Amino acid sequence: MIEVKRLDEILGQKEVVAYLTKDLISKKYNHAYMFFGNKGIGKKTLALAFAKSILCQQGNPGFCGKCSSCNKFDMESYMEFIPFFDTGETIKIEDIRRILEEEHLKKYEGSYRIIFMEHAERMTDSAANALLKVLEEPLPGTIFIFTATNAEEILPTIMSRVEKYYLNKLGKEDLAKIMTGLGYENNKYLSLGSIDEAKVMLENLDEDLLDYQQFCEMFARKDLIEIFDLADKLAKKPYLKELLSYYQLEAMSSYRHSFKEFNLKVVGAIDQALRKIKINVNEKHTLEYCFLTIGGIFSE
Secondary structure, eight states: OOOOOOGGGOOSOHHHHHHHHHHHHHTOOOSEEEEEOOTTSSHHHHHHHHHHHHHOSSOSSSOOSOSHHHHHHHTTOOTTEEEEOOOSSOBOHHHHHHHHHHHHHSOOSSSOEEEEESOGGGBOHHHHHHHHHHHHSOOTTEEEEEEESOGGGSOHHHHTTSEEEEOOOOOHHHHHHHHHHTTOOOOTTGGGOOHHHHHHHHTTGGGOOOOHHHHHHHHHHTOHHHHHHHHHHHTTOTTHHHHHHHHHHHHHHHHHHHOOHHHHHHHHHHHHHHHHHHTTOOHHHHHHHHHHHHTTSSOO
16 A cells, blocks of 8 residues: 655655646646655655646645545556556666556546656666657656656656756755654754665664764874774674765765864765765775875875
């Protein structure tokens, strides 16, 4: 069963919600929508809310939650909603062909048919090109809704044929409300602006990790043993990327308030470290170099 929030219940994306609401009121829809944003900020939540609202028989601009379309949508049995949920794998041309065959062969129950795809950036070039053909000549009543993390990984030909929305990171107040609703009492990592990233960190509170102030104080001591010990402790940890992102975001916030060059050094060094980790450079060596750079032992 799919649980879907109403558009007016979604936090942190007021501007995007306002644009989508106008489309719902006018019923003048684009043939394809793409929602971009970091992991864990609500792209899927927003996309499903929009899809269910379009398909609802009575709601305007939101869904009613009571009609036949809403009930079938919730039970995942509505033939006019064809989802391609995250499988964690590459989206191949065979997947696209299957979706398009379903679209062409089945009859409509209502006025619209929606094809929803998570992580559109995972399409192979051949899959994207197969999809491009139908985006170039959209079928009446068929609406594509995509989510993606990185716009740069989407083919330009696809980008030019979708209506694009870029979602914001969640503000601390909105994220605190969401995390509290999910049962988390500690709001230590709200600067991450992401539900998923905050979850990762909050589920590892027993690791006794340094907060940003403690992190900075360590470098002020210039204790090499302490620096190397921290690198050794953090290497290969499941929360490493989220923790580094937290330090980077706190450093950016601190710089905006104090203009201390040290904070800029933290931002730059961590940015390089995250790039190296992404391409599978040895994590311990990457962290050692990052921390020594922050501490002024190495120069960039």
